[in-house]
Amino acid sequence: GESVGLHLPTxxxxxxxxxxxxxxxxxxxxxxxxxxxxxxxxxxxFIIDIRxxxxxxxxxxxxxxxxxxxxxxxLQIAATQPGDSAVYxxxxxxxxxYSTLTFGKGTMLLVSP
Amino acid sequence: xxxxxxxxxxxxxxxxxxxxxxxxxxxxHNSLFWYRQTMxxxxxxxxxxxxxxxxxxxGMPEDRFSAKMPNASFSTLKIQPSEPRDSAVYxxxxxxxxxAGPAYKTGELFFGExxxxxVL
Numbered sequence: 470g471e472s473v474g475l476h477l478p479t480x481x482x483x484x485x486x487x488x489x490x491x492x493x494x495x496x497x498x499x500x501x502x503x504x505x506x507x508x509x510x511x512x513x514x515f516i517i518d519i520r521x522x523x524x525x526x527x528x529x530x531x532x533x534x535x536x537x538x539x540x541x542x543x544l545q546i547a548a549t550q551p552g553d554s555a556v557y558x559x560x561x562x563x564x565x566x567y568s569t570l571t572f573g574k575g576t577m578l579l580v581s582p
Numbered sequence: 583x584x585x586x587x588x589x590x591x592x593x594x595x596x597x598x599x600x601x602x603x604x605x606x607x608x609x610x611h612n613s614l615f616w617y618r619q620t621m622x623x624x625x626x627x628x629x630x631x632x633x634x635x636x637x638x639x640x641g642m643p644e645d646r647f648s649a650k651m652p653n654a655s656f657s658t659l660k661i662q663p664s665e666p667r668d669s670a671v672y673x674x675x676x677x678x679x680x681x682a683g684p685a686y687k688t689g690e691l692f693f694g695e696x697x698x699x700x701v702l
Contacts, residue, residue: 501687511695512586512673513673515689560689562689567632568677568689569627570689570691572624573624
């Protein structure tokens with residue numbers, strides 16, 4: 470799920486499919502990870518978070534998986550809907566004390582009816 | 583409930599002019615962040631305030647950029663003089679961190695809708 474130059478990686482799925490968006494994070498010392506969704510013309514919106522003492526966390530229709538061994542994070546969206554079309558960012562927190570986030574470049578999810 | 587409010591939503595200016603972007607965080611939040619978003623570099627943290635005090639400004643590109651938070655309900659990001667490479671969408675975000683330390687970290691930042699800046 471990393472971007473190359475000006476082009477975001479894009480995942481195209483059909484409505485009702487399950488979607489998996491991947492992210493490779495950069496810092497092995499990061500202990501807290503978050504997924505955000507950004508719709509066109511809007512600010513990013515929090516989806517779900519996971520701390521490094523967990524390897525899986527579930528929300529409503531979403532699941533985040535964390536593999537610290539290979540520094541990999543994924544977001545699974547069940548029964549994808551057209552309203553899920555957006556750019557998805559993973560973010561990591563590398564600061565021991567504060568809530569500052571470092572964002573990845575994002576993956577665009579396109580859901581066809 | 584009102585979210586984070588940013589103004590202006592769009593700004594077009596000429597190189598060399600001063601630009602001031604404004605942010606009203608969510609009432610009760612004690613942490614405020616300014617981010618810049620471009621296609622090339624994605625979302626970059628510029629500066630972070632906690633309880634109105636700048637904690638980390640290492641992301642501020644250069645001396646042309648300055649940010650202030652005179653009170654808990656208002657912050658500004660100023661660019662003087664502006665340059666074409668400053669063209670981007672600038673986001674303000676806020677959250678409530680009840681303390682400093684690992685136990686108080688939150689990843690749930692509330693973003694405004696952004697200020698799109700174009701410098702000609």
